[in-house]
Amino acid sequence: MVQRLEDMRAGRKTSTLNSSSIIPSLEAETGNLLDEVPELYIRASLEMLSALEGLLGEEIDGDTLLYGMDAKFYEPKICTSRYFETAIPDLFLIGDCSGETHSLSQAAASGILLGRHLALDLEKSNHSIL
Ligand SMILES: Cc1cc2nc3c(=O)[nH]c(=O)nc-3n(C[C@H](O)[C@H](O)[C@H](O)COP(=O)(O)OP(=O)(O)OC[C@H]3O[C@@H](n4cnc5c(N)ncnc54)[C@H](O)[C@@H]3O)c2cc1C
Numbered sequence: 001m002v003q004r005l006e007d008m009r010a011g012r013k014t015s016t017l018n019s020s021s022i023i024p025s026l027e028a029e030t031g032n033l034l035d036e037v038p039e040l041y042i043r044a045s046l047e048m049l050s051a052l053e054g055l056l057g058e059e060i061d062g063d064t065l066l067y068g069m070d071a072k073f074y075e076p077k078i079c080t081s082r083y084f085e086t087a088i089p090d091l092f093l094i095g096d097c098s099g100e101t102h103s104l105s106q107a108a109a110s111g112i113l114l115g116r117h118l119a120l121d122l123e124k125s126n127h128s129i130l
Pocket of ligand 1: 070071072073094095096097101102103104105107
């Protein structure tokens, strides 16, 4: 998401960049970064820009574009079997902690895969499933 500095300072969303003097270099939706980024980071950015203005002795152009990035970090991969069992017997890693899945659907699917596998194991060993 991208927002003009002047809009951010005024607490309003940026709806278009058509009349902006700065041409965006990244593709992003216009909007209000406060809806996407924790308020603490917005406040810190504004304070940093104000301090910079103090240092430069002039105002930063209101058309300055501020981007909010959506970032994800992946867990390191832990060696597991195809049913997510670790080297420690009966210790399974499902979801992103395995380092294998990277999204909601993959994390959910890994749980279903293991659940089915364990249910089959139970059936095979003649245990009833409640
Ligand atoms: C910024 C961002 C944007 C994303 N956008 C998307 C998206 O658009 N689409 C998509 O599919 N995926 C998206 N993802 C990835 C997605 O959120 C994860 O892949 C998914 O949530 C992994 O599910 P999970 O159940 O493995 O882990 P999580 O959802 O992280 O669940 C783990 C849970 O364990 C809890 N927990 C941790 N430690 C302990 C402890 N010691 N005791 C008890 N509980 C504990 C945590 O509080 C958490 O509730 C995004 C991730 C991020 C960070």
